[in-house]
Amino acid sequence: MNSTFMGLEIGKRGIQSHQQALHVTGHNISNAENKEYSRQRVVITSAEPIYAPALNRANTPGSMGQGSVVSVVERMRDHFIDDRIVTEKDVMGYWKSKNDFIRQIEGVYNEPSDLSLRSRLDQLWQSWQELSKFPQERSAREVVKEKAVNLSNDMRHVYRQLYDLQLDANRKIQYTVNQINMYARDIRDLNERILKTEAVGDKPNDLMDRRDALIEKLSTLVDISVGRSDKDELMVYIGGENLIQGEVLRPLEAVMDPDNKGYFKVVWATTKTDPTLRGGELTGLLEVRDKILRDNINDINALAINMMDLTNEVHRDGFGKTGKTNENFFKHIMISDSVEGNHDLNNDGVADVTAIFKVSGTNKLDGSAAIGVSGTLVFITNDQYEQRAEIDYNANDTTLGVIKKINDARLGVVAYLNHNNQLALKATIAKDTDRKNFMIRYLEDSGQFLVGLTGILKNAGPQGSFDYRRVDDIRKFLPDREHITVAPQYNPASWMAVDDSIMYDVDKIAAAQGKDVGGTGDFNTTNGPGDGTNALRIANLRHKHAMVDAKTTFNEFYNALVSRIGTQGEEAGDRIKNQETLLTNLMNLRESVSGVNLDEEMAQMVAFQHGYNAAARMISTFDRMLETIIKMGA
Amino acid sequence: MSMAVRELERVLKNEVAIYHQLYDCEEEKGRAIIARDGALIERLSREQEELMRRLGALERERLALIDEYVRENRINELPGNVTLRQIVAQMDEDSSHRLLAIGMALRSVLTKIQSLQETNRTLLDDNIRFFSILLSTLKDTVSVKTGYSGSGVEESRVSQSLIFNRRF
Numbered sequence: 001m002n003s004t005f006m007g008l009e010i011g012k013r014g015i016q017s018h019q020q021a022l023h024v025t026g027h028n029i030s031n032a033e034n035k036e037y038s039r040q041r042v043v044i045t046s047a048e049p050i051y052a053p054a055l056n057r058a059n060t061p062g063s064m065g066q067g068s069v070v071s072v073v074e075r076m077r078d079h080f081i082d083d084r085i086v087t088e089k090d091v092m093g094y095w096k097s098k099n100d101f102i103r104q105i106e107g108v109y110n111e112p113s114d115l116s117l118r119s120r121l122d123q124l125w126q127s128w129q130e131l132s133k134f135p136q137e138r139s140a141r142e143v144v145k146e147k148a149v150n151l152s153n154d155m156r157h158v159y160r161q162l163y164d165l166q167l168d169a170n171r172k173i174q175y176t177v178n179q180i181n182m183y184a185r186d187i188r189d190l191n192e193r194i195l196k197t198e199a200v201g202d203k204p205n206d207l208m209d210r211r212d213a214l215i216e217k218l219s220t221l222v223d224i225s226v227g228r229s230d231k232d233e234l235m236v237y238i239g240g241e242n243l244i245q246g247e248v249l250r251p252l253e254a255v256m257d258p259d260n261k262g263y264f265k266v267v268w269a270t271t272k273t274d275p276t277l278r279g280g281e282l283t284g285l286l287e288v289r290d291k292i293l294r295d296n297i298n299d300i301n302a303l304a305i306n307m308m309d310l311t312n313e314v315h316r317d318g319f320g321k322t323g324k325t326n327e328n329f330f331k332h333i334m335i336s337d338s339v340e341g342n343h344d345l346n347n348d349g350v351a352d353v354t355a356i357f358k359v360s361g362t363n364k365l366d367g368s369a370a371i372g373v374s375g376t377l378v379f380i381t382n383d384q385y386e387q388r389a390e391i392d393y394n395a396n397d398t399t400l401g402v403i404k405k406i407n408d409a410r411l412g413v414v415a416y417l418n419h420n421n422q423l424a425l426k427a428t429i430a431k432d433t434d435r436k437n438f439m440i441r442y443l444e445d446s447g448q449f450l451v452g453l454t455g456i457l458k459n460a461g462p463q464g465s466f467d468y469r470r471v472d473d474i475r476k477f478l479p480d481r482e483h484i485t486v487a488p489q490y491n492p493a494s495w496m497a498v499d500d501s502i503m504y505d506v507d508k509i510a511a512a513q514g515k516d517v518g519g520t521g522d523f524n525t526t527n528g529p530g531d532g533t534n535a536l537r538i539a540n541l542r543h544k545h546a547m548v549d550a551k552t553t554f555n556e557f558y559n560a561l562v563s564r565i566g567t568q569g570e571e572a573g574d575r576i577k578n579q580e581t582l583l584t585n586l587m588n589l590r591e592s593v594s595g596v597n598l599d600e601e602m603a604q605m606v607a608f609q610h611g612y613n614a615a616a617r618m619i620s621t622f623d624r625m626l627e628t629i630i631k632m633g634a
Numbered sequence: 635m636s637m638a639v640r641e642l643e644r645v646l647k648n649e650v651a652i653y654h655q656l657y658d659c660e661e662e663k664g665r666a667i668i669a670r671d672g673a674l675i676e677r678l679s680r681e682q683e684e685l686m687r688r689l690g691a692l693e694r695e696r697l698a699l700i701d702e703y704v705r706e707n708r709i710n711e712l713p714g715n716v717t718l719r720q721i722v723a724q725m726d727e728d729s730s731h732r733l734l735a736i737g738m739a740l741r742s743v744l745t746k747i748q749s750l751q752e753t754n755r756t757l758l759d760d761n762i763r764f765f766s767i768l769l770s771t772l773k774d775t776v777s778v779k780t781g782y783s784g785s786g787v788e789e790s791r792v793s794q795s796l797i798f799n800r801r802f
Contacts, residue, residue: 078764078767080763080764080767084760567742570742574749574750578749578750578752578753581668581753581757582753582757582760585667585668585761586760589760589761589764
C-alpha cells in the first residue's frame with residue numbers, strides 16, 4: 001500500500017539522486033585539468049515501481065513509481081581512440097629514442113668545423129705534401145708528426161664518445177626494461193582492484209582511468225596491444241605473448257649476453273626466451289646500440305686501421321733521413337702475442353684461429369694485361385653462416401677484372417694493387433661478430449691466380465688453402481712475414497697512435513724512396529735525405545680508393561659516414577613531426593569524448609541543484625500533509 | 635657540359651622546387667584535417683592539382699632531354715631505362731657532383747612527401763572511423779528492456795534508435 005510516508009521516501013530518493021549527481025559534477029570540475037581523467041556521467045533512472053502482479057496486491061490502480069535511483073556512473077571513453085593512441089605512441093617512442101642518440105652521434109663528428117676528423121685528415125695529407133717538397137727540413141717533419149698525433153687523438157676521442165654512447169644505450173635498455181615491468185606490475189595491481197570493485201557491482205571509473213594512463217605510458221616504451229574482449233581480464237601483449245593477463249604478470253628481464261660483448265639482452269623472465277619487439281623506445285634503443293652505433297664504431301675502426309695500414313705499407317718501403325727503412329709510421333698493435341697470428345678467439349685459453357688482416361703478393365703485376373690462367377677462387381662469407389663462395393676467372397680476364405669480381409662479391413675481403421703493383425688482399429668488418437673484424441677467413445684457388453701469378457698462396461687446391469679456423473695457417477702464404485699483417489687488436493680507432501720511434505725521432509719519417517743497388521729486386525739503398533718521393537706517395541694516398549671494397553677514398557668514406565648519420569637524423573626528425581601530428585589529432589578526438597567541458601558541467605550543476613531543491617520541497621509538502629493528518633486525530 | 639645536360643639540370647631543379655611546394659601543401663593539409671577545415675582542404679587540393687600539372691610538363695621535358703642525350707652520346711639503352719647515375723658517370727667531377735646533389739635532393743623531398751602523405755591518410759582514416767563509430771552509436775538500433783513500441787503499446791523488449799525515435 002502506498003502510504004503517506006511513501007511520498008517522503010520518494011522525496012528522499014530525489015534528494016539522494018541529485019546529490020550524487022552533483023558530487024559527480026563536482027568530481028568532473030575538479031579534474032578538468034587532469035589529462036588522464038575521463039568525464040563521468042550520472043545515469044538517473046526510475047526506481048522499481050509497485051506493485052508487482054500478485055493475489056495480495058493492493059487494490060490500487062496503476063503501477064506506482066517510487067522515485068529515482070542512480071543506476072550507474074558512466075565513464076565517457078572511446079576504446080577505438082585508446083587503441084590508436086597506443087599504436088601511435090609506440091611508433092613515437094621508437095623514433096624519439098633513435099633521434100636522441102642520432103643527434104648525439106652528429107655532435108660527436110662535430111661537422112662542419114675546423115676540429116673535425118675531416119679537417120684533421122686534410123691537414124695530415126697537406127703536411128705530407130709539404131714534407132715531400134722540403135724533406136730535409138726538421139720543421140716539416142715535426143708538422144707531419146703533430147698532424148698525425150692530432151688525427152690519432154681525435155680518432156681515439158671519436159671512438160671513445162661513440163663507445164660511451166653505446167654504453168649509455170645499453171644502460172637505458174636495462175632501465176627501460178625495469179620501467180616496463182614497473183608499469184606492468186601497476187597495471188596488474190589495478191586489474192585486481194578493478195575486478196574486485198566490479199564484482200560488488202560498482203564502476204571503478206577512476207581506477208580505469210589510471211590503468212589506461214599506465215597502458216599509454218607502457219606503449220611509449222614497448223610495442224603492445226591490448227585485449228579488452230574479456231570484461232574480467234584485461235590483457236596486454238608484447239608481440240602476441242602475454243605481458244599481463246588479468247591478475248597474472250609475465251615480466252621481462254635484461255640479461256647479459258656473452259655473444260654481444262656482455263650487453264643486455266631482453267628476454268621473458270620466466271622462460272628466458274626472446275620476446276618479439278617491434279616498436280617503442282626499447283626497440284629504438286636496441287637498434288641504436290646494435291646497429292647505428294655498431295656501424296659507426298666499425299666504420300671509424302675501418303677508417304683507422306686502413307689509414308694506419310696503408311700509411312705503414314708505403315712508409316716501410318721508404319727511408320728516413322738517417323737511411324733507416326722498414327719502420328712503421330703508425331703503431332700497429334696485434335690481436336695476438338704470436339707473430340704467426342695465432343689467437344684465442346673463444347677465450348678458452350688456447351689459440352684456435354690464425355688472425356691475418358692483410359697479405360700482399362710477391363709478384364709485380366700489370367693490372368690491365370690478360371692473366372692467362374683460369375680457375376676458381378674460393379672464399380667463405382664473413383657472416384655467421386660462413387658459406388663457401390666461388391669466383392671463376394679465365395685466361396682472358398685481367399688482374400683488375402679479377403679484383404673487381406672479388407670486391408663486387410663483398411665477401412669480407414678487399415683486393416687491390418698496392419703501390420708496388422702487387423696484389424694485396426685485406427679483411428673488412430665482419431657481418432656476424434665484431435670479434436672477427438679484420439680477419440681474412442678463407443682463401444683457396446683451384447688455379448694459379450693466387451699462387452704462381454700473384455704469389456699469395458704457396459699451393460693450389462684445398463690442401464693449399466688458408467683457413468682462419470686452423471692455427472699456424474700463416475704458413476700457407478707464400479710471402480715472408482714482412483708482407484703479412486696480423487689482425488689488429490680490437491677497435492683500432494681506440495689505440496691509434498704514431499709509432500714511438502717516430503715520436504722520439506722525426507728523422508725516422510721515411511720521406512725518401514730507395515733504389516735497387518746490386519739488382520737484389522728490392523729497394524735497398526736510400527735516395528738520400530733530399531728525396532721526398534715517399535712522402536709524396538703517402539700524400540697521394542688521399543686520392544687512393546683505399547676503403548670499403550676499394551671504391552672510396554678515406555675522405556669520401558668519412559663524408560659518407562657523416563652524411564649517413566645526417567640522413568638518419570633527418571628521417572627521425574620527420575617521423576617525429578608526423579607522429580606528433582597524428583597524436584595531436586587523436587588527443588583532440590579523445591578530448592571531444594572524454595574531456596571535461598566546464599560550461600556543460602556548470603549547466604548540469606544548476607539542473608541538479610534545481611532537482612535537489614524541488615525534491616526537498618516535496619518532503620516539506622509531505623511533512624505538512626502528515627501534520628494535517630496528525631492534527632486531525634488530536 | 636652539353637646543352638642537354640644543362641637543360642636537364644634546370645628541369646630537375648624546377649622539379650625539386652615544385653615538389654617542395656607540394657610538401658608545403660601537404661603539411662598544411664594535415665593542419666586543415668586536424669582543424670576539420672573542409673574549405674581549406676579543397677583549396678589545397680586544387681593547388682596540388684595545379685602543381686601536379688606543372689610537374690607533368692616538366693617530366694615530359696625531362697624525358698625529351700634524356701632522349702636527346704642518349705642520341706648525342708650513343709648510349710646503348712632505351713631512353714626510359716637511362717638512369718641519372720649513367721648520365722653522371724660520363725660527366726666531369728664538378729657537373730656530376732652538382733647533378734648528383736640535385737638527384738639526392740629530389741629523392742629526399744619525394745621520401746618526405748611520401749611519408750607525409752601516409753600521415754595525412756592515417757589522419758583522415760582516424761577521423762572517418764571515429765565519426766563512423768559515433769554516428770553508428772547514435773543511429774543504430776539498440777535493444778532496451780522495456781518501453782513503448784512504435785504503436786504506443788508497452789512491450790517487454792523494444793528495439794529502436796538510441797536517441798532518435800523513429801515514429802511519433
